[in-house]
Amino acid sequence: xxxxxxxxxxxxxxxxxxxxxxxxxxxxxxLVAEKQKEKKKxxxxxxxxxxxxxxxxxxTLALAPMLEVALTxxxxxxxxxxYVIAGYYxxxxxxxxxxxxxxxxxxxxxIAENFxxxxxxxxxxxxxxxxxxxxxxxxxxxxxxxWKCRDCNVDSFEDWCEAQKITSALLExxxxxxxxxxxxxxxxxxxxxTNPEINKSVLHLC
Amino acid sequence: xxxxxxxIVFTEMRDKLRKWREDNHRNSxxxxxVGEELINEHASKLGDDIWIIYEQVMIAALDCxxxxxxxxxxxxxKRQFPGSQRVKRLAGMRLEALExxxxxxxxxxxxxxxxxxxxxxxxxxxxxxxxxxKSAEAIRELNEYLEQFVGDQEAWHxxxxxxxxxxxxxxxxxxxxxxxxxNPHNHLYCEQYAEVKYTQGGLENLELSRKYFAQALKLNNxxxxxxxxxxxxxxxxxxxxxxxxxxxxxxxxxxxxxxxQINRAYQVSYARCLL
Numbered sequence: 001x002x003x004x005x006x007x008x009x010x011x012x013x014x015x016x017x018x019x020x021x022x023x024x025x026x027x028x029x030x031l032v033a034e035k036q037k038e039k040k041k042x043x044x045x046x047x048x049x050x051x052x053x054x055x056x057x058x059x060t061l062a063l064a065p066m067l068e069v070a071l072t073x074x075x076x077x078x079x080x081x082x083y084v085i086a087g088y089y090x091x092x093x094x095x096x097x098x099x100x101x102x103x104x105x106x107x108x109x110x111i112a113e114n115f116x117x118x119x120x121x122x123x124x125x126x127x128x129x130x131x132x133x134x135x136x137x138x139x140x141x142x143x144x145x146x147w148k149c150r151d152c153n154v155d156s157f158e159d160w161c162e163a164q165k166i167t168s169a170l171l172e173x174x175x176x177x178x179x180x181x182x183x184x185x186x187x188x189x190x191x192x193x194t195n196p197e198i199n200k201s202v203l204h205l206c
Numbered sequence: 207x208x209x210x211x212x213x214i215v216f217t218e219m220r221d222k223l224r225k226w227r228e229d230n231h232r233n234s235x236x237x238x239x240v241g242e243e244l245i246n247e248h249a250s251k252l253g254d255d256i257w258i259i260y261e262q263v264m265i266a267a268l269d270c271x272x273x274x275x276x277x278x279x280x281x282x283x284k285r286q287f288p289g290s291q292r293v294k295r296l297a298g299m300r301l302e303a304l305e306x307x308x309x310x311x312x313x314x315x316x317x318x319x320x321x322x323x324x325x326x327x328x329x330x331x332x333x334x335x336x337x338x339x340k341s342a343e344a345i346r347e348l349n350e351y352l353e354q355f356v357g358d359q360e361a362w363h364x365x366x367x368x369x370x371x372x373x374x375x376x377x378x379x380x381x382x383x384x385x386x387x388x389n390p391h392n393h394l395y396c397e398q399y400a401e402v403k404y405t406q407g408g409l410e411n412l413e414l415s416r417k418y419f420a421q422a423l424k425l426n427n428x429x430x431x432x433x434x435x436x437x438x439x440x441x442x443x444x445x446x447x448x449x450x451x452x453x454x455x456x457x458x459x460x461x462x463x464x465x466x467q468i469n470r471a472y473q474v475s476y477a478r479c480l481l
Contacts, residue, residue, distance in 0.1 A: 023269075024232060024269070060367055060370050060371070062370050062371055062373060062405070063370065063401045063402065063404075063405050064401070064404055064405040064407075065400075065401050065404045065405070065415075065431075065434070065435045065438050065439070066401070066431060066434065066435075068438055069434045069438060094337065094339055096339075097339060102373060174235070186430045186431050186434070187430075188475075189430065189471060189472055189475035190475045190478060
């Protein structure tokens with residue numbers, strides 16, 4: 001059984017902006033989807049739409065306490081907005097290293113406990129370009145306690161052309177300089193990890 | 207633009223670069239933007255500052271794959287300081303950026319032949335191992351380095367990070383203990399140590415983590431990570447089936463206090479937003 005995972009343009013571009021803001025660090029974050037009201041009869045064909053992305057940390061990803069804080073706060077925010085945490089993304093520190101590590105598997109498994117169709121996403125930095133000519137993600141699904149890689153192509157997007165156009169434009173405009181992740185929030189609580197300004201820019205470009 | 211405005215712009219740019227140098231900021235794109243303009247338009251006004259700026263801009267240029275700019279800076283420095291070990295190290299860094307790791311390593315080896323105590327060259331060699339993903343070797347070399355240069359805080363911190371990435375929290379804690387001993391007023395080391403202990407897990411480590419989160423807060427009452435950490439560790443201890451009623455009660459108190467402080471901190475920040 002393969003679970004479709006569709007990326008909304010805003011979710012995709014925030015992942016890449018996060019990686020672009022900290023090119024010398026590992027980065028990670030969460031993906032959220034709209035909570036399905038009820039499971040339809042043929043629910044296995046309903047794709048999960050990743051509508052937003054919450055960038056979490058940069059640098060050292062393997063420490064527990066702030067991750068737990070982030071998961072708790074974001075879970076609360078999700079409930080208020082009828083979202084559910086549906087996935088986890090990570091870009092490793094070294095460009096050529098795009099395999100999931102222990103951190104990715106652990107956090108992914110934790111999310112899968114609450115959302116069985118959770119996806120774990122690794123960013124392939126070797127193919128990261130300003131023009132965003134192709135999707136640079138690898139999607140992993142949780143099957144029988146193992147993570148299996150699934151192909152990510154333009155069909156994994158709600159509208160790939162739009163995602164490509166928006167992400168490229170925001171990269172060129174250096175919007176990543178104003179992207180806020182949870183680490184930035186902990187440094188100064190006024191920093192808003194929902195990134196309303198970037199969301200506005202995305203809407204403008206849609 | 208009037209001459210006065212140009213002077214203001216120039217001094218602002220030079221001061222920005224200085225601040226970024228002092229804070230060791232890795233905002234390479236901005237450094238390249240400001241630095242390149244400063245070098246191209248205002249070189250004559252910089253005096254002797256120009257050399258350290260060439261160095262700063264060169265390193266930032268390497269970060270941004272601007273080999274053209276890095277090369278220009280390197281040539282200026284080579285011309286001004288022929289035979290300098292410091293410039294040789296920069297040449298090595300350029301080779302690293304081009305992923306010519308063997309050549310870079312040879313460059314650093316030649317520095318070490320002339321000066322075996324050159325710490326910069328040794329640390330660059332360890333960086334090469336890190337860049338190649340050879341974590342175990344990097345850790346081994348860094349440990350050897352620290353046996354000789356036991357006071358190098360940057361190295362202790364780098365080692366703690368390498369251990370954390372390998373999930374060897376016990377050894378990471380040891381490195382942070384070294385740093386806390388020599389920097390007892392540094393709230394960041396305290397807080398990081400607490401995070402490592404928390405991650406290690408187990409009741410004893412949780413209690414230790416709570417104590418160090420509290421200590422970090424004492425040193426800096428605006429450290430939000432310490433405040434959140436205090437809340438998380440106290441809550442987990444209170445919820446543990448292994449603690450007696452007294453300990454449970456005390457930790458509930460700490461967690462409640464932390465919650466109130468967190469709420470207050472958010473209220474203050476929202477108020478500041480509205481100003």
